[in-house]
Amino acid sequence: MSETVEAMIQLDRVTRSFGDTLAVDDISFHVGAGEVLGFIGPNGAGKTTSMRILSTLDTPTSGEAWVDGFSVVDDPDRVRRRMGWMPDGFGTYPNINCEEYLDFFARSYGLRGKNRLRAIRNVMGFTQLNQLSKKPISGLSKGMKQRLCLGRALIHNPKVLILDEPAAGLDPRARIELREMILELANEGKSLLISSHILSELAEVCDRVAIIEKGKLLAIGSVDSLLNKGSEDSQEEKLVQLEVKFISEPSEAVRWFDARNDAELISSTENSIVFNYAACHKRQSKFLAELVSSKVEIYEFSEKQTSLEDVFLSVTRGEVQ
Amino acid sequence: MTEQKSAIEKIRLSGGAADSAASLDFEVSKLDNFLDPLSDWFSSILIKEARQAVKSRQFVWTYVLQLVLVAAWTAIGFATLTSQLGTGLLLGYFVILGFPLAVIIPFSGYRSLAREFDDGTIRLISITTMKPRQIILGKFGSALIQLVLYLSVLAPCISFTYLLEGISIWAIVVGLLISIGGSIFLTIFGLFLAGSFRSRNLGVGVSVVFSIALGFAYFLWIVFCFETYDGMFRGFGNEKYLIATGFTFSVGSTALLLLASVVAQISFPSDNRSTLLRVMMLLQQMLFFGWFCQLLCQEPFYRDVPKVILMITGHYWLLMGFLMCGESSNLSRRVRRSLPGTLAGRIFLSLFMPGSGRGFLFAMANVWAAFLFVMLLVVFENFLFDWTNQTRSRFGTNIYASEAEIPGMIISSLFVSWYLSLVFLFNRFLWRRISRKFEPGYGPVISLFFGVVLVAMVSVGSFLIEAFLSNYGLRSSLAWAFNWYRVSFEDFSSLTSVFFVAFVIQAVMVLMFAVFLASRDFLVVAVETPERVLIERQPTKTNRLPVGESIDEIFGELPAAPRRDDEA
Secondary structure, three states, X not given: OHHHXXXXXXXXXXXXXXXXXXXXXXXXXXXXXXXXXXXXXXXXXXXXXXXXXXXXXXXXXXXXXXXXXXXXXXXXHHHHHHEEEEOOOOOOOXXXXXXXXXHHHHHHOOOOHHHHHHHHHHHHHHOOOHHHOOOEHHHOOHHHHHHHHHHHHHOOOOOEEEEEOOOOOOOHHHHHHHHHHHHHHHHOOOEEEEEOOOHHHHHHHOOEEEEEEOOEEEEEEEHHHHOOOOOOOOOOOEEEEEEEEEOOOHHHHHHHHHOOOOEEEEEEOOOEEEEXXXXXXXXXXXXXXXXXXXXXOEEEEEEOOOOHHHHHHHHHOOOOO | OHHHHHHHHHHHHOOOHHHHHHHHHHHHHHHHHHHHHHHOOOOHHHHHHHHHHHHOHHHHHHHHHHHHHHHHHHHHHHHHOOOOHHHHHHHHHHHHHHHHHHHHHHHHHHHHHHHHHHHOHHHHHHOOOOOHXXXXXXXXXXXXXXXXXXXXXXXXXXXXXXXXXXOOHHHHHHHHHHHHHHHHHHHHHHHHHHHHOOOHHHHHHHHHHHHHHHHHHHHHHHHHHHHOOOOOOXXXXXXXXXXXXXXXXXXXXXXXXXXXXXXXXXXXXOOOOOHHHHHHHXXXXXXXXXXXXXXXXXXXXXXXXXXXXXXHHHHHHHHHHHHHHOOOOOOOHHHHHOOOOOHHXXXXXXXXXXXXXXXXXXXXXXXXXXXXXXXXXXXXXHHHHHHOOOOHHHHHHHHHHHHHOHHHHHHHHHHHHHHHHHHHHHHHHHHHHHHHHOOHHHHHHHHHXXXXXXXXXXXXXXXHHHHHHHXXXXXXXXXXXXXXXXXXXOOHHHOOOHHHHHHHHHHHHHHHHHHHHHHHHHHOOOOOOOHHHHHHHHHHHHOOOHHHOOHHHHHOOOOOOOOOOOOO
């Protein structure tokens, strides 16, 4: 329970079912203060359902969830004061402009008088919507609308932000601007839970990443640890993907790899071979020495860089049925 | 301040028309700044809705159309109406006013909430610190503002007719009260529909049906105006007064109940959705009793009053009881925090808390309270009549009639209780097993469905048994006794068949078993509120700011805007 109080977001064995469908299945994780957690998963994995539970829009069938130590089921009003949520849709109104939109939400969060005006001004400044304050929302571009929605989520300056697909449909420039804003918010000590399909984006802004599929949490950890770079310990055995380029006959190289049991061949071309190899640094060195002394004439030996996409695909591939 | 400065700059730099435009801007800005703090007293929804509504084309067109029609009717009236000019003008104004009040405002209210569901913006509002009650009242308040705006067009004209011959103040007041009251009720009903039918596809159908119904309501209003052309506006007799108060009480309390129902529908699942509804139901029942007391005082000839009271309350509590029996028995910790802690509190207040058992007992308590009320009426009839200076002879007749019907009234209440018990037991034993596959919100609907089917089956079954027995020359009055719309009051002396005795015995047993099971819900004890919540409650009572921090602490920390390349 002590962990519950310290963590800004905490899910403890949360399950949500809709009839026979299990949307979220026994998920547990936490997000600390100032931490950014990326939430990755294919469509229908349970990301939005988990976020809806945290946003006090839904209740779990079983399990508990807390925001800043307050239960989302028992104290939703207190959670709402501390949490800003940005859904995957914009959620705007016709016939009102940006300033009126933010004014409405500032009032809805109980801000009054000068405090309200100040909150609106600050948020307008942060999201750089000052010039567009009197512009009708219907006339805004997608990127601007997204900023406005981020501004709405920030209007009461919450400690926790939950962003559901914030970069979806944005052009590269708008994505960069959004990423800058997210990093800025994280630097200010806010805790962020972000779901996205654009994994490269997440890798750049997230401290940790959680991978979810079919309602189950498959992996969680820092981006480095998930990319298998977490340990610098040369004694620790880890699985790496290696690529060898050579100038000799490919059949020679394939024959050499087939003869070994410790390397798993992934792919081969006319002058290269990619394979998985699980070993510590010392064994890698020995492996390389044996390779060099073989008949295969190699001119390049490198570790293939693993991306978050690779990790995601490898983690989610058929593990949950 | 920056805007003000820029306005001043404009005044300095430009001349002529630009000067006056900038000056106007500046004045508007000053007025705006002056009025802005006052707006803090209003609901945010109300302000947002009002902003949206007055900018919408529909409002502008309706408003302008109303102006044109009023002007046209005034001109036509003066040109063509030679006799009864005042009545003719007034009726015309009411017909013009009726359209926005009966059609536009209720439909706007409906669409306003329905659109929140369609566009998903209800989620954004729900996670603010606004209470569901504030959201719904904000929507309702916005409709009232529109109502005032539409009335403002016609108010001078309607007032003017008072100066004309044949128009009394009653004519104006009654006409306005009915049109405003009707508009308010229809608006609340529209909000109720929007809250009940949230699916987009279903919403289209409901929109069409509701708009047709509103058109019909407007038609009825026109008919009402013209049919009661002569008599309606000429003050109240005793009978009209009774009808008017009865109608007002029933419509008003139903409107409140519907409003509470919409609030409950958009409340968070762990919130207490039931107490407000139950208070409204109780209020409705009390108003109903009060009105009948008034009726008895005014019109002592209505010897059927006790039966009518029991019949109406019986069916009312059947409907409400079926719904309440379907509530979830599992209380959230949030609700359990507010459970009464003392024994006395549990006895009197637990009935108002959510839960199927409590709902069942609440309905039962009200059924028997109605019975008790009727018994008191019979017993204290003497007192009532002496109080109202009625003659004793009239009164004596009533006493005999009522006393003879007492057994039938007991059976009637038992009958209603039996239905409620069966539906409660169905929910407790059968529905609970299969309900995991459904969302909790379906419980009351399924319960109501089962209750209606049960009542229909018993009615048809008793009719068939009656028909079967009559083939053998037997007569049992079963169909009479079990008829769904007329629970047994009369012919009690003939209800002595073995079937009937068997029914009474099993009904009492079923009732006792259900009450025993339901009373176990009273054993649920309150849980303590976490200390952190208690601490935080303290400052939020006086300080409306989030988390009870000072505004500097909150907004002083908002990060500066990240730099943009083009700005650099």
